[in-house]
Amino acid sequence: MIIDLSSFHDETVINLSIEGQLNKDDIKVYGRKIKFLEPIKYCGEIYRVDDEKILHLNISYHYQEACGRCLDNFSRKDKTVLSGKLVNKESEVETADEDEEAIVYSGEKLELDEHIINAIILSLPMKPLCHEECKGLCANCGINRNKKDCQCVIEDIDPRLAILKDLFPRE
Ligand SMILES: [Zn+2]
Ligand SMILES: [Zn+2]
Structure with missing residues (x-):
């Protein structure tokens, strides 16, 4: 207009x-x-x-x-x-x-x-x-996670925690 x-x-x-x-x-x-x-x-x-x-x-x-x-x-x-x-x-x-x-x-x-x-x-x-x-798509199989669950196991570790894990390996 x-x-x-x-x-x-x-x-x-x-x-x-x-x-x-x-x-x-x-x-x-x-x-x-x-x-x-x-x-x-x-x-x-x-x-x-x-x-x-x-x-x-x-x-x-x-x-x-x-x-x-x-x-x-x-x-x-x-x-x-x-x-x-x-x-x-x-x-x-x-x-x-x-x-x-x-x-x-x-x-x-x-x-x-x-x-x-x-x-x-x-x-x-x-x-x-x-x-x-x-929930987005599964990074592994690409399935829409809102609609279906998949059996994929995705290691979801905070990168900052991952560093700690390396510094202090579990005995
Ligand atoms: Zn969405
Ligand atoms: Zn998957």
Whole structure:
């Protein structure tokens, strides 16, 4: 969605409601593929604070991704917020670039989509997991240990303890 900010020239306009959906199939980021199962939904407003325009948007999305441990696809519904000061690319001084909260636009147009996608990327967990206790794949036979147990015996010794074991061999 492209928001026309020209109405803000009128001092009596205090806020601008925003509500919409963004159709995006997937995003590929950090070698991950985030597949959206439904349109991304957002709603919020742009409002005036002194001389500044502030955007606050609630974003909700439903996505599917492969688990980083067991490689199975899982889906999750999540929410995030896109919030910050609107900064005009042409009229602002250089320092604006360093302002992390700044949401940059040019002309009278604010292109929301890219900002929404960035907000989603920032809110994704560092490591995708189907669930916290995912047991992952067996390092020996490759079986999905969430679904089946295997008989593999894997020596799972903390490397720090392994050193101690060598230093103090059992008699
Ligand atoms: Zn998993
Ligand atoms: Zn195994």
